[in-house]
Amino acid sequence: MSTETQPAPSPFVRLFGRYLRDQGLPVTQQREAIAELVFGSDGHLSVDEIERDLRAGGERIGKATIYRTLDLLVRSKLVEEHDFGEGFKRYEHRLSRQPDHDHLICLECSRVTEFKSRELRELQDRVARAEGFRPSRHKLEIYGLCAPCQEAGVTLDDEGLTCPIETV
Amino acid sequence: MSTETQPAPSPFVRLFGRYLRDQGLPVTQQREAIAELVFGSDGHLSVDEIERDLRAGGERIGKATIYRTLDLLVRSKLVEEHDFGEGFKRYEHRLSRQPDHDHLICLECSRVTEFKSRELRELQDRVARAEGFRPSRHKLEIYGLCAPCQEAGVTLDDEGLTCPIETV
DNA sequence: CTCAGTGCAAACCGTTTGCAGAACG
DNA sequence: CGTTCTGCAAACGGTTTGCACTGAG
DSSP states (O other), X not given: OOSSOOOOOOHHHXXXXXXXXXXXXXXXXXXXXXXXXXXXXXXXXXXXXXXXXXXXXXXXXXXXXXXXXXXXXXXXXXXXXXXXXXXXXXXXEOSSSOTTOEEEEETXXXXXXXXXXXXXXXXXXXXXXXXXXXXXXXXXXEEEEOHHHHHTTOOOOOOSOSSXXXXX | OOSSOOOOOOHHHHHHHHHHHHTTOOOXXXXXXXXXXXXXXXXXXXXXXHHHHXXXXXXXXXXXXXXXXXXXXXXXXXXEEEOOSSSSOEEEEOSSSXXXXXXXXXXXTOOEEEEOOHHHHHHHHHHHHHTXXXXXXXXXXXXXXXXXXXXXXXXXOOOSOSSOSXXX
């Protein structure tokens, strides 16, 4: 029998392996395990979640390695990095999923919903062109209340100035 | 003579003073100095820049106070907090300026250009409604190359997978 | 006078880095 | 075998917090 159970890398992980080889970088067991987890999940993962899930799967991989591997995944363009203002980053793979989508983020429960709008891309190009700017990518995040939280009766208290502008 | 040179708070600073009084909070000299600086600047200020500028103006105010005051300014809705992915936050006041604008951010020189689009707000409402989401605010950032950087011949190198998707 | 604000320095926390030992190729 | 990686722990840097002292109301 062989040395360890190598559960046959999924196609996406192999794609990452190809990237690593193209760059002359070693394809290590840790990198494959992290990639397998990220490509196997459909959410927006934090580093803590990744570490926890790896540990739950019997892997014991240090945070440093996770950060370093995520950096490679982001560079390969197979994974996208997000900052939803929580104080840490989240990572989402870009395969078998609508590319270049945007996010609705619930201010109450932090649930993230994805959406895609062709109009938005057109809008981006139009706006950018009007300023002589060459757009490469965009990030649209709409913050508010998701349907379940609205149903649960949550409201957003708005304690700014009663009459913010024009009252001097 | 009076005790110190109180250079007559600007209308915007008085607005902040009103907010503080409404909340039963003291209007301190530090808070006025910070507000004066923020409302007197038209850029997107970092805490370090604020501290430096205050110091240049003869004020000696600790970072902690700056953070605490910015928190109040943000809560009053007179100032907006931004995170352009630089590893720290920037602050921008919302007075005498187009409200709810969005940003074009140059990946080369970090220059930030503002723009406003009515269509975008409509798009936000439409998209959100389609998901049963109640939008409160949005954040659209378009990253790319600003006109001067394009003219300077800068290009964005794109070192991802040669053929990112569909090559399994 | 009293309670909140301020300044300083230490604590925090997500992320990065240095280094000795382990793996990849 | 040389080179890169990994894991650990320490370092980092922006932000927050605890506490004695100052100042606003």
